[in-house]
Amino acid sequence: MAKKKKNKSKNGMSMGGRILAVAGLVTAIVFMPTTIFLCFAMLPTVVAALIDRSGKGTRAITIGSMNIAGCTPFLIELWTKSHTPDMALTLITDPRTIIVIYCAAGAGYLIDWAMTGIIGTLMVQRGTQRLKDIKKKQKELVERWGEEVSGHIPLDEHGFPIENKEVETKNKPKK
Secondary structure: OOOOOOOOOOOOOOOOHHHHHHHHHHHHHHHHHHHHHHHOHHHHHHHHHOOOOOOOOOHHHOOOOHHHHHHHHHHHHHHHHHHHHHHHHHHOHHHHHHHHHHHHHHHHHHHHHHHHHHHHHHHHHHHHHHHHHHHHHHHHHHHHHHHHHOOOOOEEEOOOEEHHHHHOOOOOOOO
16 A cells, blocks of 8 residues: 655645645735734743643643633724724733733633642542552452462462462561
8 A cells, every 4th residue: 555645845844734824924914903913912822832841732722712812802992993003003002901911811821820730639639549449459359369469479480479488487577
């Protein structure tokens, strides 16, 4: 079975990727005021995407969601009043706008931090409970089948317990 080759150029971008990049560039130029505004407003999301070490992007998604939520009222204002680069720059230079947008992104950071802590704590509690259940089950098995199933008795090369005075004295609990 022959593998299909994707239509990629030397730089590794497929034809579909090129079309998407050109469409994005044209859209950014057509909606220049929105592009200008979002380039400054979405900086916390870009930073979160760059510093996220997990590789899953969950931090960037959380922060980006809150960041875009903070941008929404000002985007609506930009679109309804005057969709010009001057209006976009006016909104960006307004301290109230920046405070609201960046505080919303900060709330995204807080949500990410809190959820990470909560999930970590729950996983530790589950692991601890599972360990207790396993030890309880091991104790029941030793009571039912004898000390041989515990793994504490030395075995010979055939898997039988070694009956030796030296071994018995080593396995006896100290008083």
